[in-house]
Amino acid sequence: MKRYHTSIADFLPTINFCLPKALEIPYHVYSMKELKTYFIRTYGCQMNELDTEIMAGQLQKKGLVPVGDEEAADVLIFNTCSIRDLAERKVMGKLGRMGRGQKRHGIIGVTGCMAMAKKDSLFRKFPHLDFVLGTNNITDLDVILDEVLYTQSQVHKTEDRFEENLDYLAAKRDNKIKAYVSIIRGCDKFCTYCVVPYTRGQEVSRPPESIVEECKKLVDDGYKEITLLGQNVNSYGKDKPEWGCLFHDLLHKLDSIAGMERVRFMTSHPIDITVELMQAIRDLPSLCEFVHFPIQAGSSRILKKMHRIYTKEQYLEKVALLRQIVPNVSLGTDIIVGFPTETDSEFQETYDVMKEIRYSLAFIYAYSPRKGTPAMRWKDDIPEEVKQERLQRLLELQEQVSNEERSQMIGSTVEVLVERWNKDGKTLKGRTRCWKKVIFEGDASLIGSLQQVTVHSFGHETLIGTLATKPLIIHK
Ligand code: SF4
Structure with a gap:
């Protein structure tokens, strides 16, 4: 040995x-x-x-x-x-x-x-x-x-302290169209089911100059879409008040880079989604109108047990405000079903909230205890078959909502970043600003460009369209 x-x-x-x-x-x-x-x-x-x-x-x-x-x-x-x-x-x-x-x-x-x-x-x-x-x-x-x-x-x-001098510029990316850029590492929220605060440590923001330098280089290299990454991007800068640069300030700096086409971010904690951030989504041309807004559960008691630090009512108020400021925004979410002690009526609250909000995208999981988390101390008391039944109900609801959303988009023209050939080798595939998959016929020269595509039908998780003859953006 x-x-x-x-x-x-x-x-x-x-x-x-x-x-x-x-x-x-x-x-x-x-x-x-x-x-x-x-x-x-x-x-x-x-x-x-x-x-x-x-x-x-x-x-x-x-x-x-x-x-x-x-x-x-x-x-x-x-x-x-x-x-x-x-x-x-x-x-x-x-x-x-x-x-x-x-x-x-x-x-x-x-x-x-x-x-x-x-x-x-x-x-x-x-x-x-x-x-x-x-x-x-x-x-x-x-x-x-x-x-x-x-x-x-x-x-x-395996140190807990974050090494701030990562050589981000040396990153080797296979994708030549879209790039991830790290802006903050770690998490201070300590949700009771999550190991991240213990595995990735405290929140440490990356200096804005370093982020801007990397993004400028990516734009110069021809990248069309940059996704800002962090466990909780919207608490960016709070750990370094002396910088005077919070998340929305950073977004303004990135939007002003000449040639910047699209900026996304993930993931967010609802508590840190500010009015200034909502206004930035409304006002900055490069910032995509999609927000991952993970609710996790629809019952305030379960949210408290999860240590999510917001109630259902506070969450719904924030969603309403975001939709008022950015009417064409699309929302994504994460949901956990079968958290310890979740009753049928508490699950029903989650179902009802999902139905009310109508997310464009939902990642839904059945709870499983993770070693090293506070929730590990609690009995995993919801039987597996109940968890699976709840999971299935939410998946079906999401499928129905997504299909209705896709059918409402028929006839609209959307901006698509063309990423690659589809599996069939005949059509091209890309995504809208709101993260919807689109396929359409075209040639290889379009890969890496932004195109207007008119939607004529849809399939499983995908919009199907044709290249628009004139750029008519009706629906993002
Ligand atoms: S779920 Fe997200 S916000 Fe909560 S502790 Fe984990 S990384 Fe942090």
Whole structure:
């Protein structure tokens, strides 16, 4: 079994090539020159996708190239998620199978939320694992690889404190049309079902100059859509009052970048959606009219138990105000059914709120307890079949609402950012400003451009249209 220790970087400012000799650690099988390829498997949210792009940038700076096959990679990284039990089980299963098979010749690492939650305990379960790197330490990936190579030990670095000097500009993006840009990391809200505050730490905003610099570069490189990322983007800047730049101020700065076409953001906490933000959505041409506004439950008692810090009434008031200020806004939501002690009538409140608000998009989940969360202390007392029945009712409601919304759009002309060929290889696919999928006939030259498309019908989750001869924007 390999030795393991915390990162040498914890007590040495840098790693240098004298280190193995200085520590009398024998030089082993690998050298950096022999590491030629990498593969990163990403689980979970867009934050993880962006972290993967940042790590890929670091590896490519070191001269490694991506390969499309886990088995062939000299460095194999699992960038993990702890939010859902299924994502965690998938990684654990994969790592377990790798340990039972023949040892790979390369290096295996775990990054992301699971790394933060389980830390070095992963080494006990998976002796063939080489490193564990937390979400706040991905900037140390190259140092960690050096340590693994020179010490032949298992290395972990999982600090709670956020490393503010991430090399965002080095991120390697596969997508050349749309880009994620991180603006704030961590979360201070502590919802009782969520591990994020424990795995990603406190909220730390990124300096506005750094964000503007990255966005300008992306626009210069031809990117048409930028999605600002954070666990709670709309608390941006609150941790740094000396900057005088809150979320809506940042949006104004980004909108003034010449050539900026579309800006989106995710995800939001309802409590931090301000009037100034609503006005920015109304006034800034680049800002898309779609807000992810996660309610989680329709009962004020359950919301209190979830520590969502708003009541149903406060939430509904905010939605009404947003719709008054931005009449053409589309709303998305997250909902959890079967939270501990949720009664039938409390579930019915969630159903009624969903019916009243008519979301364009809803991510609906059955509750499952997550280790390390306050809710873990409570009995998971709603039977699985009841959770599934509630889930099914909400899914059916959402399907009905979405279909009605799609049918109302027939005959309207929408702006579409054309992203790629559809699966059929004959039609093109893109999204409207309000995040609706659209397919239409066209040629490859349209990929990466904004087009006006007139909707003539719809299918499962998709609007179907034809290129408009004249740009008539009736419906966003
Ligand atoms: S707002 Fe709540 S659900 Fe969202 S990341 Fe923070 S703790 Fe988790």
